[in-house]
Amino acid sequence: MHFNLFPYKIMQKKLEQAVKKGLQEIYGVTINSVEFQTTKKDFEGDYTIVVFAFLRFIKGNPVEIGNKLGEFLVNNVAEVTKFNVVKGFLNLVINDSYFLNSFQNIYKIENFGFVSPNPKDKAVMVEYSSPNTNKPLHLGHIRNNLLGYSVAEIIKASGKNVYKTQIINDRGIHICKSMLAWQRFGNGETPKNTNLKGDKLVGNYYVAFDKAYKEEMKALVAQGKSEEDAKKEAPILVEAQEMLRKWEAGDTEVVALWKKMNQWVFDGFDITYKELGVNFDKNYYESNTYLLGKDVVAKGLNDGIFYKKDDGSVWIDLTDEGLDEKIVLRADGTAVYMTQDIGTAIERFKDFDLEKLVYTVGNEQDYHFKVLFLILSKLGYSWAKNCYHLSYGMVDLPSGKMKSREGTVVDADDLMVEMTNTARDISQELGKLEGYSKPEKETLYKTIGLGALKYYILKVDPKKRILFNPEESVDFAGNTGPFIQYTYARIQSILRKASFDYHVTQSEAEVNLHEKERSLIKQLLLFPEIIQNAAINHSPALIANFTYDLVKEYNSFYQTVPILACENEQEKIIRTQLSFKVGEIIKSAFNLLGINVPDRM
RNA sequence: GGCCUCGUGGCGCAACUGAAUAGCGCACUGGAUUUCGGCUCCAGCGGUUGCAGGUUUGAAUCCUGCCGGGGUCACCA
Known part of the structure; x- marks a missing residue:
């Protein structure tokens, strides 16, 4: 049964054996690999052997070697009917019945080309999408989603157990901004009474926040504040930050609002995902994971992998690897992006028996993942080398980059x-x-x-x-x-x-x-x-x-x-x-x- | 500026990871149907693979420098 799975390879293996034998017999040399190509359309043949590669072991004219080897193969491999040599390329013609037979063999195989995984094997986890919950998905997310989903399906078809996952960034200053704006200007709007998708509604308030924020900044500047101060001191921003602190403290009212609005967004995302045809086996939520990683940082600090600055923030020095210094924990002891990512990676390898973890994230985060994997490996996690950043390029429009502020985002x-x-x-x-x-x-x-x-x-x-x-x-x-x-x-x-x-x-x-x-x-x-x-x-x-x-x-x-x-x-x-x-x-x-x-x- | 990355006919993409005369689509030109779906097929036009060196029997692919585009250098995520 397995015999039929890779018909192209099987013939190649057979030819490889024969080539080795042939070169042994004709020239008395042993080679360990043969380089194959599919024959180009312009030439007659099905398989092509690159004779050039043998020149390291056999002194001689490639055309002559090709001819001798071709003859040997015609005489020793039943399926090889003819050959021709062009420069250093030996083109082999395989008989019709081989192809016909192969076709008959695969004809009956359902899901030809797919390898079924052994459920006992370790699995591959593919993370993709991982949206923020303050605005709707756009064209950039579409590429991410299509890629992540497809790669997961392909890996599955190649014979692996696969888990599709996303980490939903459901917490943080961004969602507080939407919450605050809704509280102020929302007039009790809900997806139901506005007939808007929840993610769109919440996105509108994110925009509303930004507008109010800018107005306040302008006013402050008019009062003589510097632009920098105005940026930090605008009351609506201060209030949003206060809201985040309340959320972290578990304030019931804030948490209730957070739950309500997040749910609107989840419902909206579900519709988009369904339309797009993507799905997930497991969701992680940042609200559950944002505290992870701190204890690991503490341990790493103990072990001398990290060091503490005077203000109390914790760093890692990667200058020996040609990289920079990177912060892993804030001075006030709260987690940064990196802290969480360290924590969630460890969590995932605990949750599942993984052989590999794939992150589908845009290439603007190349550096981040380089550092993340390096830190994990310095912390002694041997699986760090099995983490892979599936980095993809940006999606640009003919008009240039997508910018939410300029309204050029494709929803x-x-x-x-x-x-x-x-x-x-x-x-x-x-x-x-x-x-x-x-x-x-x-x-x-x-x-x-x-x-x-x-x-x-x-x-x-x-x-x-x-x-x-x-x-x-x-x-x-x-x-x-x-x-x-x-x-x-x-x-x-x-x-x-x-x-x-x-x-x-x-x-x-x-x-x-x-x-x-x-x-x-x-x-x-x-x-x-x-x-x-x-x-x-x-x-x-x-x-x-x-x-x-x-x-x-x-x-x-x-x-x-x-x-x-x-x-x-x-x-x-x-x-x-x-x-x-x-x-x-x-x-x-x-x-x-x-x-x-x-x-x- | 440091680091990362990309540069292939007018446009959009390939090239099995170092091999033959660098493929394909769009556009353009010209053909094909008494036939199973013409949203098809066949052919033509069009490239010294950004530039200059180097390594190699062989370079779009590897190395160096330059030019140009993008990304990144946050106690944001």
């Missing part, structure tokens, strides 16, 4: 609605939706709109920054989500029309594979490797690119050869099976990206 909910609207416009023109009910149609528009958005964001390497062009993101042609969805729908249409039982294994028989069938099968066989690779590299983009290549390959196949109209019965079945399997893999690949596929569109 997550609004964006999803817009994408759905665009999908509706286009589908109403072109769609084949006879017999679909209205709700069915609406679901479909959402599938397409979100498919476009998600694919647009996930197809780019996470590390790179994205220029979010609203017009391009709703493109439906070329390398886009809807293009792939369209291909899937077209395949389903074919399968609906296939009025014969195509799920019957075809003996390898004397079928000669068409060139398009060959390359399609080759692409299919790659899927398991792609999943592993995407998991190792934490990159949904690899899945997206693979899927796009597969779809292009299929469309070319579709255009070139008849499927249902094929006259040869056996070939007709194989082509239908190919269509079926391609559809299935599009679906699973898109699942890994959190994208749905429609049967019609």
Whole structure:
């Protein structure tokens, strides 16, 4: 069974053994690894061996070595039928029946490419989203969410147990600002009586706070205060700080208000998460974790890893590592961001049996995580090396950076609605939706709109920054989500029309594979490797690119050869099976990206 | 300024982590349907991979310097 999981690798292993044996026999040298590539389209062949790499062990002309080795392989490996040598590259042609057989083998495997985890194994925890509860989610969060969710799914598919988690920053001065503003200007507004999503309502008061704060500052400056003093002394800010102190002291009234408004936000987030199609196995709340880490700092201080400054604040000196000094505890003994992160990391490794902890956080925090992991390892936690910062680039708009103050933030909910609207416009023109009910149609528009958005964001390497062009993101042609969805729908249409039982294994028989069938099968066989690779590299983009290549390959196949109209019965079945399997893999690949596929569109 | 990071045809992205003639999409030009969904397919145009050195049989990829963009250098998170 396991034998079938990595068909591409299996052949490669076989060839590798033969190459080693061949070089031993011909040149008497032992090499430990062989470098393989998939053969480029311009050359004939399926596997390519890089002969250049042998030159370190074998003196000679690479072309000559390639030719000798090629001959050996043709004579010693049954599946190798031909070879050609171009410069230092040995291209090998594998026979049709190998590919046909491999295809027949994987055809029956459900979830081909997915490895099921052993429940007893240690797990991987993926943290993502982790919003503040004072304002709604925006485009930046969307990238974070899509990435985190997808990476978690990919790691799961690669054979690991996975926990998806977020830490909700539900406490602190930011939420107090919203609370205070609501208390003052709210007139008892609630999500219910305003018909606003809770996160939006609370966000409005965060803005209201900022406005009032600025006005007060202005007034103070007019009274002759310096700008710096005004910034600190504005009464509304002082009051918000007072509110935070009350909260920490457990003041019942403040806590009650905090609970109420946070709940509004949670309810709002739940809607957004649901629309986006992401979920979590466990939520951490900062209100529960913000005190963690202090005792660890105390212990580290004792052990001489940290040191105390005269004012009582605690620091770590990382100048030996080429970094700076970093504060880990405030002079008044309260925790900073770093303190909490030390504490929560330890907590998580206690809560779960983890082999790895992935933090999905933007690259503006690269330095923070570098320091965090270093501190954890200095504190003696051996698992520190298993912490990974999945750092992703910013999302910029054509107009530049998103700035909440300038109102250029793209709201997550609004964006999803817009994408759905665009999908509706286009589908109403072109769609084949006879017999679909209205709700069915609406679901479909959402599938397409979100498919476009998600694919647009996930197809780019996470590390790179994205220029979010609203017009391009709703493109439906070329390398886009809807293009792939369209291909899937077209395949389903074919399968609906296939009025014969195509799920019957075809003996390898004397079928000669068409060139398009060959390359399609080759692409299919790659899927398991792609999943592993995407998991190792934490990159949904690899899945997206693979899927796009597969779809292009299929469309070319579709255009070139008849499927249902094929006259040869056996070939007709194989082509239908190919269509079926391609559809299935599009679906699973898109699942890994959190994208749905429609049967019609 | 120190540190980190990025720079690939007009635009948006790839390149299996050092290999062949650097791929693809959009845009532009020209073709393809008595056929299973034309939101498709095929072809053309377009790049001395920011610049200059270096390492290597081989560099978009590694090293050095410079130029340009972004990030970060908070007792915010």
